[in-house]
Amino acid sequence: MVIRLVLVSHASTPAVRRAAFPLDEPLDQHGLAAATTAAATLIRYDEVRCAPARRCTQTATALGLTPTPDDGLRDGDLGRWSGRTLDEVAADEPDAVATWLTDPAAAPHGGESLDDLIARTGTWLRELPGTARTVIAVTHPMVIRALVVNAIAATPASFWRIDIAPLTATVLGGGAGRWNLRRSGEPLG
Numbered sequence: 340m341v342i343r344l345v346l347v348s349h350a351s352t353p354a355v356r357r358a359a360f361p362l363d364e365p366l367d368q369h370g371l372a373a374a375t376t377a378a379a380t381l382i383r384y385d386e387v388r389c390a391p392a393r394r395c396t397q398t399a400t401a402l403g404l405t406p407t408p409d410d411g412l413r414d415g416d417l418g419r420w421s422g423r424t425l426d427e428v429a430a431d432e433p434d435a436v437a438t439w440l441t442d443p444a445a446a447p448h449g450g451e452s453l454d455d456l457i458a459r460t461g462t463w464l465r466e467l468p469g470t471a472r473t474v475i476a477v478t479h480p481m482v483i484r485a486l487v488v489n490a491i492a493a494t495p496a497s498f499w500r501i502d503i504a505p506l507t508a509t510v511l512g513g514g515a516g517r518w519n520l521r522r523s524g525e526p527l528g
Contacts, residue, residue: 340469340470340472340514341472341512341513341514342467342469342471342472342473342474342512342513342514343472343473343474343510343511343512343521344467344474344476344486344510344511344512344518345382345384345473345474345475345476345508345509345510346476346478346482346483346486346508346509346510346511347398347399347402347475347476347477347478347506347507347508347527348478348479348480348483348503348504348505348506348507348508348509349366349370349390349392349394349395349397349398349477349478349479349505349506350366350369350370350371350373350374350394350397350398350401350505350506351366351367351369351370351373351505351506352364352365352366352367352370352394352505353367354422355367355370355505357424358424358425358426359422359423359424359425360417360420360421360422360423360424360425360428361392361394361414361421361422362421362422363392363393363394364393364394365393365394365397366394366397366398366401370394370398370505370506371397371401373505373506373527374397374398374401374402374506374527375401375402377402377506377527378401378402378403380527381402381403381404381475381527382473383473384471384473384474384475385471385472385473385474386407386471386473386474386475387399387404387405387406387407387474387475387476387477388406388407388408388409388412388474388475388476388477389404389406389407389408389409389412389476389477389478390408390409390412390413390414390477390478390479390482391408391409391410391412391413392413392414392479395412395477395478395479396408396477398477398506399477402477402527404475404477406475406477409463409476411459411460411462411463411466412463412476412477412478412479412482413479413482414478414479414481414482415450415451415453415456415479415481415482415485416450416451417448417450417451418446418448418449418450418451419448419449419450420448420450421450428448432447435447435448439453440499443457443495443496443498453485453495453498454495456481456482456485457485457488457489457495457498459485460482460485460486460489461485461489463486464486464489464490464518465516467514469514469515480503480504480505483501483503483509484498484499484501484503485498486509486511487501487509487511487520487523488501489518490511490513490518490519490520491518491519491520501523502524503523503524504524504526506526506527507524507525507526507527508522508524508525508527509522509523509524509525510522510523510525
């Protein structure tokens with residue numbers, strides 16, 4: 340069975356606005372309003388899944404969805420960098436940031452490497468049950484990038500070349516180990 344997987348990036352948060360590595364935070368006022376407005380634009384679906392983070396569950400709820408929490412959609416673990424801005428981390432640990440941005444196996448923050456994130460999301464994609472025709476998954480930009488890398492069999496180095504803005508939809512089509520990128524980064528609403 341062919342699955343249409345609609346990956347929805349959570350709406351904006353204070354961390355998004357500050358260019359910070361997020362903690363488990365709520366949506367900001369703009370993000371909540373935008374998600375509420377976008378609810379009318381969603382396609383018909385058979386199943387909804389959602390990362391367990393507050394910003395994802397709030398996005399799903401504002402979109403009028405009732406998701407099933409799915410730990411496989413959780414954000415990448417950024418260890419001790421969580422809650423800090425990229426500028427702060429780059430000022431304190433410039434070599435670590437440079438390594439993280441160029442070596443997918445590196446995890447200088449003590450969290451999850453990009454290689455590990457890509458492997459984890461690849462397992463999730465392979466294990467996605469083929470019983471639903473259209474699945475909406477509300478998750479994080481890092482997770483969506485990793486899923487796209489898996490879907491198109493790209494190299495981990497291409498991860499940073501995929502732009503995923505808040506409250507956008509990326510659509511994959513396929514199943515059973517063969518996926519295609521149908522659309523990427525379409526704004527909702």
